[in-house]
Amino acid sequence: RASWRTVLQQTLQGWVQSLIIAGCLAIAVLVGLHYMEKSSYEEFGLGECPTDDLAYSLNLIAPAALGVEQWEVGDYAEYRYRRKLVTLTSVAEQYFSPGDMKARMSARNVKYHIVGELDKPDKKRHWIKVTGLEFIRKIPRESYQLVTPADMRITSENPRYDYVKDYVPSQFNLCHQNSMPLGVLTKLGEVELKTAAGRFDCTHYRVAFGPGSDPIEIWTNPKVLPSGIVKVSTPNEVLELVSYGRDMEYEIPKFIEPVIAGISTLGEGCTSCHGYDNCHESIYPPR
Numbered sequence: 001r002a003s004w005r006t007v008l009q010q011t012l013q014g015w016v017q018s019l020i021i022a023g024c025l026a027i028a029v030l031v032g033l034h035y036m037e038k039s040s041y042e043e044f045g046l047g048e049c050p051t052d053d054l055a056y057s058l059n060l061i062a063p064a065a066l067g068v069e070q071w072e073v074g075d076y077a078e079y080r081y082r083r084k085l086v087t088l089t090s091v092a093e094q095y096f097s098p099g100d101m102k103a104r105m106s107a108r109n110v111k112y113h114i115v116g117e118l119d120k121p122d123k124k125r126h127w128i129k130v131t132g133l134e135f136i137r138k139i140p141r142e143s144y145q146l147v148t149p150a151d152m153r154i155t156s157e158n159p160r161y162d163y164v165k166d167y168v169p170s171q172f173n174l175c176h177q178n179s180m181p182l183g184v185l186t187k188l189g190e191v192e193l194k195t196a197a198g199r200f201d202c203t204h205y206r207v208a209f210g211p212g213s214d215p216i217e218i219w220t221n222p223k224v225l226p227s228g229i230v231k232v233s234t235p236n237e238v239l240e241l242v243s244y245g246r247d248m249e250y251e252i253p254k255f256i257e258p259v260i261a262g263i264s265t266l267g268e269g270c271t272s273c274h275g276y277d278n279c280h281e282s283i284y285p286p287r
Contacts, residue, residue, distance in 0.1 A: 048175055048176060056175070077243075084236055113226075116252075118146060163255065169256055190202070
């Protein structure tokens with residue numbers, strides 16, 4: 001028969017083992033929660049937009065710094081996009097499906113187009129429509145953003161709204177550039193550049209975005225509205241001008257019309273349809 005000391009010892013060993021197992025389970029749960037939280041952009045350091053992606057880095061280059069003084073509705077520039085490297089380097093690209101990534105990496109045209117004006121007492125701003133840079137579920141995603149020649153960043157003052165055909169439009173809240181400084185321009189010289197849009201006398205700049213970000217190179221001419229950019233080259237991507245000028249033949253989706261008109265802020269939204277009571281505000285007709 002086991003003595004009371006043996007029983008006590010065995011009981012204590014059982015408790016210790018139980019505590020160890022419980023501790024391991026707790027650690028596993030905490031680690032799991034940590035990685036679940038990492039699914040947000042903030043945990044990957046992307047509470048602010050990445051600078052290794054053209055969709056966001058070009059917002060940090062103010063057209064005013066390139067000699068662009070003002071815009072008119074209809075001003076546009078269209079570029080040919082191509083991917084220089086097949087390898088994926090942007091942390092943001094972890095969040096896109098293989099189909100979306102294939103679409104993003106394909107050669108295609110990208111268009112920047114001034115499609116509206118919002119003249120408020122405090123400031124005159126314009127709506128810029130960007131197509132061809134981003135996709136969701138392999139469908140092109142259009143973005144509409146309030147901008148000025150002095151500031152193209154995505155901020156609370158310059159909000160961006162996204163629209164995917166057959167989906168509910170939404171305000172872009174994935175990452176912002178409120179506290180991100182504009183890129184630092186270093187002039188490399190003057191050069192004549194030939195593109196599909198013609199020959200241009202360009203100023204060649206290197207643009208730095210701060211520690212940890214690779215610089216990019218741009219070739220600029222202030223006649224090319226709205227951005228003043230003729231060509232962009234990053235370690236991964238290239239944009240090169242194919243046409244520019246004024247184009248008044250553009251379409252604004254009916255769900256975006258109230259936003260462009262300044263009637264609706266579209267403060268809530270999504271790119272899927274979860275239900276009438278939890279999906280988005282009523283924006284058309286505007287209220």
